[in-house]
Amino acid sequence: MASRRPKLAVWKFSSCDGCQLSLLACEDELLAIADAVEIAYFLEASRAEVAGPYDISLVEGSITTPQEAERIRRVRAQSRMLITIGACATTGGIQALKNLRPLDDLVRAVYAHPEYIDSLATSTPVLDHVRVDFELHGCPINKYQLLEVLSATLNGRRPNVPTYSQCIECKLSGTVCVMVSQGKACLGPVTQAGCGNLCPTCDRGCFGCFGPVETANTQALSARLKALGMDQRELQHYYRLFTNNAPAFREASETHD
Ligand code: SF4
Ligand code: SF4
Known part of the structure; x- marks a missing residue:
């Protein structure tokens, strides 16, 4: 009997x-993916829909309504494995900046007809709402990490995704530290590796889009950034970028309120 491909x-x-585009950007690997799984629901790629339940659900985006x-x-109820992908789904995303102000003030400032807006007061990660089996970080995610997560999930093993900081990536790739050599601000010491070290290799500091590393020493980094000339307000804003609602960055920004 032919075995069923996971949905x-x-x-x-x-x-x-x-x-989601990172999945479509897996051009060389897309045929192999389509061989290994049945792409049952993916509106960005096809209008065709196959009803659940699903073996693997990839979830992009935060919960804001x-x-x-x-x-x-x-x-969640239709998914055996639920994997969140990206800064929005894993931290609330850049739109979680709305969590810092009363919703009514923001809606009135942005929309000509605020009466049509039906929104929650906060943007929150998927994990705040339902059980999540694995979180893949990044803004956007790294397609090679996505392939690793899919391959691991299909083979019943834990994904091999690094948990060390961007600084380790700089060392591994021989990239000269932009903070030490040029005095540029960089969130690399407190940021999760995974992007392939994009910013420091382009001669600029990291903005933390992969979110905080597990044991982020933001206190030490803030002291270093102050020594480089950042004032309280700049420091507060620096932690309020793509993953501003991740607890380590949110708390670090609050200490500079
Ligand atoms: S450039 Fe940034 S990420 Fe790289 S070693 Fe320096 S501080 Fe760390
Ligand atoms: S170096 Fe930092 S800001 Fe740049 S892509 Fe990587 S995680 Fe994102």
Whole structure:
């Protein structure tokens, strides 16, 4: 009897689509992926839909509306493995900056007709709403890490994704430290590796888009950034970028309020 291919679904919540595009950007590997799984629901790639349940669900985006809070529970109920992909789904994304101000003030400032807006007061990661089997970080995610996560999941093993900081990536690739050699600000010491060291190899500091590393020493980094000339307000803003709602960065920014 022919064995059934596992069903893959890709879901979008509040996000820019960049992480879903990382899957489509796997041009050389896409045929192998389509061989290994049945792409059952992926509206960015096809209007065809195969009904659940699904073996693997990739979830992009944060939860920002009452409808999304309801829908993510339905997605969870239909998914054997639920993997969140990207800064929005794993931390709340750049849109979590709205968590810092009263919703009404923001809606009135942005929309000509605020009465049509139905939004939650916060943008939150998927993990705040349902059980998540694995979180893949990045803004956007690294396609090679995505392939590793899919391969590991299909083979029943834990994904081999590094948990060390960007600084280790600089050392491994022989990139000269932009903070030490040029006095440029860099969040690398407190940021999760995984992007392939993109910014320091382009001669600029890291902005933390892969989110905080597990044991982020933001206190030590803040002292170093102050010594480089950053004032309190700049420091506060520096931690409030793509992954501003990740606890380590949120707490670090609050200490410079
Ligand atoms: S450039 Fe940034 S990430 Fe690289 S070693 Fe220096 S501080 Fe760390
Ligand atoms: S170096 Fe930092 S900001 Fe640049 S892509 Fe990597 S994680 Fe993102």
